[in-house]
Amino acid sequence: MNTTSHGHSLGQPLAIAGGIAALAVLPFLAGNAYLEHLLVLWMLYALLALSLNIVIGYLGELTFGHAAFVGVGAYTSAILSTQLGLPPLLGLPLAGLVAAGFGLVIGYAALRVVGPQFAILTLGFGAILFTITNHWVDLTRGPMGITDIPPMAIGPLAFDSARPTYYLVLALVLATAWLCHALVGSRTGRAFLAVRENAPLAASLGINVFHTKLLGFVAATAIAGIGGAIYAHYIRVITPDIMGVHNVAALIIVVIIGGRGTILGPILGALVYIGLLESLRVAGPLRMVIFAALLTGTVVFLPGGLISLWQRWRNAHKSENNLPATPTGLPSTEGGAK
C-alpha cells in the first residue's frame, strides 16, 4: 500500500474532485425525468440539512423550528414574484435575508435558554409562523397555498426543469459545504465547537457564547430561506405544510441518520431519506413509522450516523497497515456531538 501521509494529503483533494465530478455527471446517468427530479430533491434536502447541521452539529443545540425558516424563504420569494412581479433571481437573496431576519429575532429570544428549553421554544416559534401563514389569507392565501410561481431564471437561462435546477442546487450545496469546511477551520468555527463541547469553559476563554450561537443560528436560517425559495420556484406550488411538523421531523431525520457535525453526513442522509421515501412509496403511512424507527435506532446504536461507519472502517483499515489510526479530519475537528 502506498498511502503515506503525503499521499493522503494529495488523495483528499482528488477524492473531493472525483466526488464533484460524479455528482456533475449524475443527471446524464439518470436517463429519465423522474430520476432527475429525485436528484433535485436530494440536493434540496442536502442543502437544508447542511444548514440545520450548523445548529445541531456545530452548535450542539436541537432546533424544532427549522422548517419554519424554509417556509419563510419560500413564501418571501413566492409572494415577491407572484404579487410584485419581482424576478426570482432577486427574490432568492431577499428570501435569505428575510429568513435571516426572522432567525435573528427568534434566535435572540430563544437562545437565552439552552438544551430542551431551546428545542421547545423553537418548536413554539415554528408553530407561530405556521399559524400566521395558515391564517393570514390576504398575504399567503392560507391553506390554499400559492400557485403558479414562476421558475427561477438567470437572464435567458430558465431553471424550469429538473436538470438545470439540479446544477443550481448542487452549486449551492457545494458552496455551503465549502462554507462549513472553512468555518470549522476558522477561529469562529472553533468557537462554535468550543461552545458545543463546554459552554462555560468557552465563556471563560473570552468567547461570547450568546453571540456565537446567534451567528450560527442566523447563518443556518439564511441558508434555509434560500433553500426554501429554490424549492418554491422549482415545485411552483407552496402550502403552509412546508412549515409543518412533518418537515421539521424530516430534516432532523436526515441530519441524524447521515451524521451530525460532519459535511458529508447530511448529504448522505438526504440521499437515504429521498431514496427510502420514493422506494417505499407503496407503503404509505408505514414510511414514517420506518423513518421514526430508523431515527431512534440511529440515535441509540449509531450516534455518529451512517458517516461514522465509514470513519470506523477507515480507522480499522489504517491500523491494519500499521499506520497511526489518527482520527483524520472529520472525527477530530467535526466529529458528531456526544
Next chain:
Amino acid sequence: MDFTVFAQQIANGLVNGMAYVLIATGLTLVFGVLRIVNFAHGEFYMLGAYITYFVGTLFGLDYIAAAAISAVVVAGLGVAANKLIFWPLRRDHEFTILLSSLGLALLIANGGELLFGADPKYVESPFADEVLEIGTVTLTQQRVLVFAAAVVALVAVYLFIRYSRFGKMMRATAQNPDGAALTGINIGLVHTYTFALACGLAALSGALVGPTVMIFPTIGNWAVLKGFIVVIMGGLGSVTGALFAGLLLGVIESLGGGYISLGFMEAIGYAMIIAVLLWRPNGLFSTARGLR
C-alpha cells in the same frame, strides 16, 4: 350584555386551560423527577382519546368506564415506553433522549394513523349534549366534567406526591437521584411510577377532552405543543407553575379568540410565552433542582 360574553370567554378559557394543565403536569413531572423531556407525551394523550373511543364503541362500555380503562391501559403503555427507551438511555446525553422521544412520538403518531385510520372520530359521551347554566355562563356538562375531573385528579396527584411513600421517593429522586439511590430508594421503580402517573394523566386528559372535539391521530402534536408551552412558561419541573401557566394560557387564548381573531388565537398564546420568557428566561416558577 358585554359582561356575559366576557364571563363566558373566561369560563371557556378555564376549561381549556385545565385540560392543558393535565397534559402539562405529566410532562413537568417526568422532567422534574427524571430529567427527561418527553416529546412523545402528546401521543399518550392521543392514545387516551382513541382507547376511550374504541372501548366505548367496540365493547359497548359506558363513557366513564371507558375513560378509566383507557387511563390504566395508557399508563401501562407509558411504563412499557420507559422500559424500552427511557430507562436504558438514562445515562445518555439529553440530546439522545430528546431525539429518541421524538422518534417514539413519530412512531406512535404514524402507527396510530396506520391502525386507526386518518379520518376523524367522535368520542361518545352522555354529557356532551347536556347543558349546564351557572349564573350567566352556559357550559356543556362534558366541559364541566373536564374541569371537575381535572381538579380531582390534580388534588389526588398533589396529595400522592406530598404524603405517600412513593411521592416522597419521587421528590427525593427529583432533588438528587444519586443521593436518593444511596438511601435505598429504588430508582427504577420511581421511573416506572412517574411514567405511569404522567401517561395516565395525559390519557385522562385525552379521554375528557375527546368528546368536546373531533379526534384524529395527529392530535398528539397539538397536545405536546400546548403542554410544552405551559411547562416552559411555568418553569420546567414546576407543578405549581404548570397549573398557573395552563389556566393563564387557556384564558388568554379564549379572550384573544373572542376579541381579536379566532384564526390567530393560537399564535396569541405562543406570543405570550415569548413575552414571559424575555422577562424570565426559565419560566414564571423556575426552580433549582427539585419538585415544587
